Amino acid sequence: MDRRIVITGLGVLTPAGVGVEALAHAIRDGRSAVRTPDHFDPSGYPSRVAGVVPEFDMADGVRKDQKRYLRKNAKVMARDIQLAVAAANRALLDSGLPAGDEKAGQPVLPTIDHTRIGMVFGTNFMPTEPDDLAGPVRAASGHGGFSLKTWGTYGIPQMFPLWLLKYLPNMHSCHTGVLWDAQGPSNSLTTSDAGGLLALDEAVRIIRRGAADWMLAGGAESRINPLMLIRYSLLGRLATANDTPASASRPFDTARTGQVAAEGAVVFMLEPLDVARSRGARVYGEVLGTGGSTTTAGINACDPDGRATASAVRAALADAGLKPADLGAVLAHGAAYEPQDRSEAAGLAAALNDAAATVPVTATKGVTGNMGAASGLADLAALMFLKAAHVPPILNCDRPDPAVKLNLVRGSPQPLAKDVVLATTLAIGGQAAAAVIRINR
């Protein structure tokens, strides 16, 4: 009999604000956090709307020694890494595990075996911030023009030494691990939008095989990086409703113009139910099942019949020992890119079968935009925080795409008849992931 795995901590940073409450209320109240970005001049881009996390402090709530570490290293932590660490810190603090009294000379997390706590982050590989190369490029350009020869001679010496480590996708885990002395299993997945739910899937498996008692499972990305915006613009994936940012992200809506690029980080603390009970931890919910599959249609394509989503959902339900009719709601990826929306919808309809007509389906990206690997985990976090009283309506889904044959929740919230929900995520050209969660109400 597999150990039951529960969620005992939430750490959330999204365009709706710092903390899960800000996200949950924005979703509940139908308030979009999408706006015209002002952290750089977006005028050159066809898509000029984004979900940007407001100012945050990685060191919120942590000990002085941890604060010192963060102040010292912030400059060599890329944006997505900072978001991930901030979310991980919040999840750990939220979990109620004693952080340790620094003044009394206690180490961090003094009540647990540090070899038994680990983490899996879903993320991407963030391209370099242009500023990091500006000085070196200038230095290499002044000697009759830029070349690899001048780069080697004049450019490299102007680069800061830890440049590579600033961006490596395993640094979310590295810094979080150092801050909390987490010596257990540690992985960094690069599976794009499916990363958060696949991190959840792997973290659960790691606990179940006995390799850890506590696992952080998170997803963190910043797609508002200038180079990533170029990439996704060239691929035609991004929304262009630039004059109306609040209504630019339109999951499953006929008037959608694409995804809104966003950033965010969501981290769950996971532990076995018996461990959580023995320390009196607050339980947000239970992971009943997870599943994954992948598109075989090509790296920039989505299955028109949604087979990857269908497989992932069936696998998650089978893992949970449940049927579609047992679900109270579906939290869909709904990234508002037409082929992706349709693929996911077709897959959900196939997997839900007869229940497709009745199980309410919602999506939250109308509020946040597409935060990439934080998808799925964000939706679940919001619902867990709200104790899932209702299924929130899909913001900006005013005229649903007729090709989407699902029971989309629009206009006003619907009651959540059962406390079990399904979350799905879908990476274009890649993985589909699903998770079945029982929400503690």
Added chain:
Amino acid sequence: MKRRVVITGIGSVTPLGLTLEETWQGLLAGKSGIGPIRLFDASTFPTTFAAQVPDFDLKPYVKDPAPYAKVGRNVRFAMAAARMAFDDAGLAPNAVDRSRFGIYMGSGEGIVDFDTLVTSIARGTQDDGRVNIGPFAEFGLRTYDGLRELEQEPNMPANHLAAEYGLAGPTYSCLTACAASTQAVGEAMDLVRTGRVDRMLAGGTHSMIHPLGVTGFNLLTAISTEPKNEPWRASRPFDRDRGGFVIGEGSTILVLEELEAARKRGARILAEMVGFGTSADAYRMTDVQPEGRGAAAAMRMALEDARVGPEEIDYISAHGTGTTENDKVETRAVKLVFGDAAPKVPMSSVKSMLGHLIAAAGATELATCVLAIRDQVLPPTINLDTPDPECDLDYVPNRARKAEVEVCLSNSFGFGGQNDSLVVRRFIP
């Protein structure tokens, strides 16, 4: 009762060859794959050499070369390695249930369009040294190729493999630096054990032999810069005069199958995967934990998982990068785990010949363990001319050695402190 996981096929392209056998024969002969960098003009870089995969045509390895026109070297290597792995396994993917056939790749990034990046930055750089994104984006949007940009994402090799072979099971990509493909194989093994899948393509692929890759490692002073005129001597794990690792590139992919599934189709079994351990140093961003605590924990976890005592290990494939710190600390870690028996356990580093394949290193080194078991011979650590008193174990110096090999331990300890170990053994039915 754990489900048993066996290796039924391996494919590999490395700086020593376009087939696994070619690489293996080169390793046994003590050949080096390191030479001057050909892929770009590195003449003024602090490091001017690397271990490069020989040129090859992708056509024989894929159904249709057209979807691969814009891929990075990482995808090219992976597609070739996967094709050879399937052939080696005698496995046609469409003859088995592909919904229970997943992928787990420790996979690095594609190749940055350095020209366009540099030009767009130059266009945007203001007097205050910061980049005005307006002109930066304007140039980039009309110059970059969208698909080439997509190919930079580390998930692409797995996505291409899924599309080429119709593998619809759970698919993962990880990038825990130098430990990535050891971790990929270990987690793939766990997926098979849990019954989620019956088969996995597991391995790694990477090429960091590009301007920003070499730049990045030079800045960290992690890579060897000498001797420029005799680069085959530059990768010197455990040697007193070692000066860092040498960047390599390549891909190794293994076909993992649940034992009964393998038997049912009459597969030839190469070896059995029996143990996986994974830990984190949780020490520092840049330095390895000096006592080797994390590495020791990963090794112990793998041995325990395999139900194998340290005394049963016949060979260790070392992480052995050839940096001052790693080799010293790795030696300490091995002593922590093996105690007084440590000096008697042969441990070599094929990075001395292949260079460091970064995300692809772990799977490649695991493959050498499988061949060591098959051929009863240990690959050497070459360039071991002057022992380092702090590295006093048996590193199989300079010449391959016949040995009785039943059980091997393969280690990868990544930048950022992720440690992974695998135990592989001769298959006994």
